[in-house]
Amino acid sequence: MSSNHADRRSALAWLGAGFGATFLTACGSSPAEAKGFKVTYSDAEWKKRLTPAQHYILREEGTERPFTSPLDKEKRKGTFLCAGCGNALYSSETKFDSKTGWPSFYAPLRGAVGTSTDFKLGYPRTEVHCADCGGHLGHVFKDGPKPTGLRYCMNGDAMKFRPA
């Protein structure tokens, strides 16, 4: 009888572990999963691949000084790519002059970016990162123009421009 009880306990413990793993997978928000990007490098490798300015934005979640990026004034047709991995992020079609001094868009390309919440300034902001490498790009605010009403406020140093 007592050995039977022990069996039941270990069976339950085993089941419990199984459920735990299933929950994490379905939930998809464990830190390990959040880091599961398609493109990954160690920080030493990123430092070799990126300029110090690019590394500061993409990997340290920095912010460039406004009106410093030539991409803010870029008016040609084309595509804005992630400076870290080359992922196509924004079309020039959705770019607008927000007068903030940072390149601004009202919508990203489909599936190009992900978001999370940060509290770096003491209040919640929606952080925007590259969906492929996780590199920090900027933030999105709800004071943009039509048709989305969104303003993707990007760091030019986090992007490269490919003319059409």
Ligand SMILES: [Zn+2]
């Ligand atoms: Zn990227």
